[in-house]
Amino acid sequence: MIREVEVMVIGGGPAGLCAAQAAASAGAHVLLCERDGVPGGQLVKQTHKFFGSERQYAGDRGIFIGQRLVQEVRENPNIELLTDATVLGMYEDGVVTVLKDDRHLKFRPKKTIVSTGAAEKFLSFPNNDLPGIYGAGAVQTLMNVGGVKPADRVVMVGAGNIGLIVSYQMLQAGVDVVSVVEAAPNIGGFLVHAAKLRRAGVPIRTGWTVKEAYGEGKLEGVILCQLDEKWQQIPGTELDVPCDTLCLAVGLTPLAELCWQAGCHMEFIRELSGHVPVTDENLMTSVEGIYAAGDVSGIEEASSAMVEGRLAGYAVAVSLGYDTENSQKEVDAARKELSELRSGPMGGKIRAGLAKVAEKRGEAVC
Amino acid sequence: MLIKDGIPTAEDLASVCPSEERLAKGPIAITECFQNIACNPCTKACPQHAISMEPDINALPKVDPDKCIGCRVCVAKCPGLAIFVVDMTYSEEKALVTIPYEFLPVPAKEQMVTGLNRSGEELGSFKVNRVTSGGKTNMTWMITLEVPKNLAMEVRNIRVGV
Numbered sequence: 001m002i003r004e005v006e007v008m009v010i011g012g013g014p015a016g017l018c019a020a021q022a023a024a025s026a027g028a029h030v031l032l033c034e035r036d037g038v039p040g041g042q043l044v045k046q047t048h049k050f051f052g053s054e055r056q057y058a059g060d061r062g063i064f065i066g067q068r069l070v071q072e073v074r075e076n077p078n079i080e081l082l083t084d085a086t087v088l089g090m091y092e093d094g095v096v097t098v099l100k101d102d103r104h105l106k107f108r109p110k111k112t113i114v115s116t117g118a119a120e121k122f123l124s125f126p127n128n129d130l131p132g133i134y135g136a137g138a139v140q141t142l143m144n145v146g147g148v149k150p151a152d153r154v155v156m157v158g159a160g161n162i163g164l165i166v167s168y169q170m171l172q173a174g175v176d177v178v179s180v181v182e183a184a185p186n187i188g189g190f191l192v193h194a195a196k197l198r199r200a201g202v203p204i205r206t207g208w209t210v211k212e213a214y215g216e217g218k219l220e221g222v223i224l225c226q227l228d229e230k231w232q233q234i235p236g237t238e239l240d241v242p243c244d245t246l247c248l249a250v251g252l253t254p255l256a257e258l259c260w261q262a263g264c265h266m267e268f269i270r271e272l273s274g275h276v277p278v279t280d281e282n283l284m285t286s287v288e289g290i291y292a293a294g295d296v297s298g299i300e301e302a303s304s305a306m307v308e309g310r311l312a313g314y315a316v317a318v319s320l321g322y323d324t325e326n327s328q329k330e331v332d333a334a335r336k337e338l339s340e341l342r343s344g345p346m347g348g349k350i351r352a353g354l355a356k357v358a359e360k361r362g363e364a365v366c
Numbered sequence: 367m368l369i370k371d372g373i374p375t376a377e378d379l380a381s382v383c384p385s386e387e388r389l390a391k392g393p394i395a396i397t398e399c400f401q402n403i404a405c406n407p408c409t410k411a412c413p414q415h416a417i418s419m420e421p422d423i424n425a426l427p428k429v430d431p432d433k434c435i436g437c438r439v440c441v442a443k444c445p446g447l448a449i450f451v452v453d454m455t456y457s458e459e460k461a462l463v464t465i466p467y468e469f470l471p472v473p474a475k476e477q478m479v480t481g482l483n484r485s486g487e488e489l490g491s492f493k494v495n496r497v498t499s500g501g502k503t504n505m506t507w508m509i510t511l512e513v514p515k516n517l518a519m520e521v522r523n524i525r526v527g528v
Binding site for chain 2: 048049050051052053054058059060061064171172185186187190191192193194195196197198199200201202203204205206303340341342343344345346347
């Protein structure tokens with residue numbers, strides 16, 4: 001049996017929760033599918049305070065923002081929340097299939113918002129398969145969700161926000177963070193995060209990388225080395241650092257498989273960190289009725305993901321004719337917030353990426 | 367250099383350090399925030415409306431030395447833990463420095479703790495003058511230390527115990 005639904009939101013992270021709440025508060029009926037047992041996405045382990053403005057709950061800890069968004073969604077009678085529900089496919093006849101409790105469910109939504117988020121990238125170097133080498137997200141889950149001290153002595157690769165924040169959280173968990181290494185010549189994350197780590201005694205080495213890892217059966221140490229301006233390893237700069245854990249925070253890439261399958265116009269945009277669906281100013285993809293919000297359409301901060309979710313949710317409400325005047329106002333407000341969040345120097349990359357998306361959209365129309 | 371190693375330079379610090387005259391008048395907040403990021407909770411946090419950000423959310427915060435009374439509210443509110451309060455008028459030899467702190471154990475009043483500089487190097491052992499909670503959901507502690515006046519612009523972190 002195929003169940004008709006008005007709006008389907010795929011993924012219950014910051015973007016999906018805000019999208020569901022926006023569409024439902026305008027009056028639409030929303031089915032929110034979350035693969036995990038609990039909604040919240042990565043917010044469930046973000047123990048640090050968020051940046052941005054009041055409208056994105058700045059100053060609050062991510063974990064509490066997540067709890068608030070989840071509570072709003074649970075209390076909204078227009079939202080049906082399906083957890084442990086993995087969306088498997090989106091088909092050309094508009095059917096979306098979901099795996100839930102070992103059953104294969106079929107839905108036909110009028111509108112779909114894809115907010116599936118992102119996955120961590122990996123790094124290639126000799127022995128990178130040794131036990132003890134983790135993605136930063138896994139380490140953060142172990143610590144902040146599982147309550148497990150993930151390491152005794154760790155080296156972090158990557159000085160973007162994830163590398164810096166997870167390093168700080170490991171310090172809070174009592175882990176000895178030996179060093180943060182970053183291949184780029186400059187720290188990529190917020191400098192206040194870097195300063196926090198540095199004054200706790202953690203050296204940050206920019207222009208360094210992992211040459212190889214070593215250990216018998218498990219990680220026992222890594223050889224670090226310096227890079228020249230062409231990102232080539234400089235012989236003679238090797239440094240042997242004993243450690244039981246190596247943590248990789250070398251970037252995220254959009255989880256856009258469903259958009260591919262749905263036949264959305266996809267483009268590789270380096271600044272957005274991978275293949276992304278080409279969307280319009282309402283965040284609708286090239287397929288009528290399918291929208292994309294959050295990291296799935298380009299890697300950015302959670303603050304922007306929340307606003308994108310809200311934008312897509314209200315845009316869907318407008319297209320369905322729910323509370324159109326007010327919903328359109330909310331769409332405009334969200335657009336304004338996004339341009340404010342992206343207007344500073346740190347938003348340069350995302351602005352360049354979005355400009356390319358706009359260009360591709362033009363090409364597709366012609 | 368801050369963008370290379372996370373340590374602000376003397377030049378960075380000079381741009382946010384209050385004047386000698388202002389420091390001689392009483393406690394004041396110092397925003398060690400040197401990067402234009404989209405963030406503004408400090409401006410909303412200040413009960414005196416002493417912290418401004420112009421023209422928009424991406425600008426650096428500016429503390430009005432005439433309005434700031436060094437109340438410390440902003441110290442726990444800053445998501446980047448980048449605001450400190452310095453009081454050079456505490457005593458003849460000593461100044462008070464308030465830092466944000468998010469580690470366990472939280473030190474007790476009167477306890478001696480190790481003071482660290484912006485590179486994490488030890489500067490000596492200092493007495494905790496005051497411990498204030500940022501609240502149940504904020505969860506950042508404000509630790510006020512008694513330090514020799516010449517270290518008031520140096521001490522920016524602590525280590526509790528060994």
